[in-house]
Amino acid sequence: MPDGSSSDAFVAFERVQKSYDGENLVVKDLNLSMPKGEFLTMLGPSGSGKTTCLMMLAGFETATHGEILLDGRPINNIPPHKRGIGMVFQNYALFPHMTVAENLSFPLEVRKMGKSDREAKVKRALDMVQMGAFGGRRPAQLSGGQQQRIALARALVFEPELVLMDEPLGALDKQLREHMQFEITRLAHDLGITTVYVTHDQTEALTMSDRVAVFDDGRIQQLDPPDTLYEGPKNSFVAQFIGENNTLEGVVTEMSGDKCVVKLDDGELIDAKPVNVSAVGDRTRVSIRPERVEFNKERLQDGAHTLKAEVLEFIYMGDIFRTRLRVAGNDEFIVKTRNAPDQVRLQPGQQIEIGWLPQDCRALDA
Numbered sequence: 001m002p003d004g005s006s007s008d009a010f011v012a013f014e015r016v017q018k019s020y021d022g023e024n025l026v027v028k029d030l031n032l033s034m035p036k037g038e039f040l041t042m043l044g045p046s047g048s049g050k051t052t053c054l055m056m057l058a059g060f061e062t063a064t065h066g067e068i069l070l071d072g073r074p075i076n077n078i079p080p081h082k083r084g085i086g087m088v089f090q091n092y093a094l095f096p097h098m099t100v101a102e103n104l105s106f107p108l109e110v111r112k113m114g115k116s117d118r119e120a121k122v123k124r125a126l127d128m129v130q131m132g133a134f135g136g137r138r139p140a141q142l143s144g145g146q147q148q149r150i151a152l153a154r155a156l157v158f159e160p161e162l163v164l165m166d167e168p169l170g171a172l173d174k175q176l177r178e179h180m181q182f183e184i185t186r187l188a189h190d191l192g193i194t195t196v197y198v199t200h201d202q203t204e205a206l207t208m209s210d211r212v213a214v215f216d217d218g219r220i221q222q223l224d225p226p227d228t229l230y231e232g233p234k235n236s237f238v239a240q241f242i243g244e245n246n247t248l249e250g251v252v253t254e255m256s257g258d259k260c261v262v263k264l265d266d267g268e269l270i271d272a273k274p275v276n277v278s279a280v281g282d283r284t285r286v287s288i289r290p291e292r293v294e295f296n297k298e299r300l301q302d303g304a305h306t307l308k309a310e311v312l313e314f315i316y317m318g319d320i321f322r323t324r325l326r327v328a329g330n331d332e333f334i335v336k337t338r339n340a341p342d343q344v345r346l347q348p349g350q351q352i353e354i355g356w357l358p359q360d361c362r363a364l365d366a
């Protein structure tokens with residue numbers, strides 16, 4: 001079923017466009033449908049329209065064109081208090097005149113929950129974000145990261161069906177951030193909460209999500225589960241944006257089924273898989289992950305093209321070795337190898353030959 005046409009989706013964007021000034025579209029043609037309980041992350045550069053999409057889904061902004069449906073109903077027809085959406089804004093937006101505990105209790109009072117239930121839920125939510133001792137403070141008496149955790153607890157305390165989170169962990173240190181990533185995904189899955197999560201951090205996106213939507217220029221460039229996204233980028237933008245990536249430019253000279261040969265700009269030939277090229281003569285940018293580059297020729301297929309490379313730098317990183325090469329005029333070509341007992345440590349100045357399986361090298365748009 002194509003995205004956006006699903007009638008049983010819990011959240012659906014159908015051909016949504018948004019302009020703030022009546023002239024420029026900041027969201028251009030958004031189609032997205034999420035089943036109940038899905039954890040979806042929007043990932044993309046600053047200004048690509050992520051917050052705008054969350055604001056429209058929350059009902060705080062209206063779409064210029066198209067429709068946003070929540071459980072089959074247009075969001076604008078559902079009164080705010082009946083939307084059942086928990087939200088963590090990019091700027092926290094805690095109530096400054098209330099204590100931490102009052103901030104958390106508020107969404108429960110609105111829902112007419114009794115005092116003892118409220119106290120139990122507030123305590124549990126504060127413990128989840130490791131802020132149990134701070135219930136009596138006001139937001140202004142907290143650090144940025146502490147305010148962020150309270151905002152997160154407040155969005156989850158009433159166990160909403162849908163949670164929208166905009167960079168909810170941006171102000172936290174690495175250890176706390178990883179702990180909260182784990183807590184958020186565990187809670188979302190345990191309670192069956194549908195989550196739309198926004199982050200700049202691609203590792204966070206890959207580790208937390210059922211699917212990731214990569215945004216650029218007001219459009220979803222690719223929407224896929226993390227492994228498909230990382231291993232099968234559909235265009236050069238996604239290949240560059242997700243994970244580390246080596247790029248070489250050239251022209252397609254042979255094409256047969258799921259294999260092609262690309263003549264690089266310096267004249268050398270390489271094997272690739274045609275993904276976003278259609279014919280011999282097309283210019284292409286080929287994309288290969290650093291961990292898929294082979295310099296042990298025994299592991300290559302018979303007849304595979306190889307490329308000459310010069311080792312420029314060897315970096316020992318503990319679990320892996322990261323080696324920088326000069327390949328076809330590119331001085332930033334990276335190879336990653338696992339630190340195994342029989343692994344070769346390449347030395348700067350060494351001349352080697354590299355290659356890969358054609359399916360690991362993707363010929364994309366130039």
Ligand SMILES: Nc1ncnc2c1ncn2[C@@H]1O[C@H](COP(=O)(O)OP(=O)(O)OP(=O)(O)O)[C@@H](O)[C@H]1O
Binds near residue numbers: 026044090
């Ligand atoms: N209220 C507004 N009025 C006018 N333009 C706006 C408004 N809010 C956002 N924009 C513009 O819309 C575009 C998308 O903004 P948005 O906040 O959705 O980006 P984003 O992907 O969330 O970026 P970031 O990662 O920096 O938070 C930007 O060019 C921004 O300047």
Ligand SMILES: [Mg+2]
Binds near residue numbers: 052090166
């Ligand atoms: Mg934003």
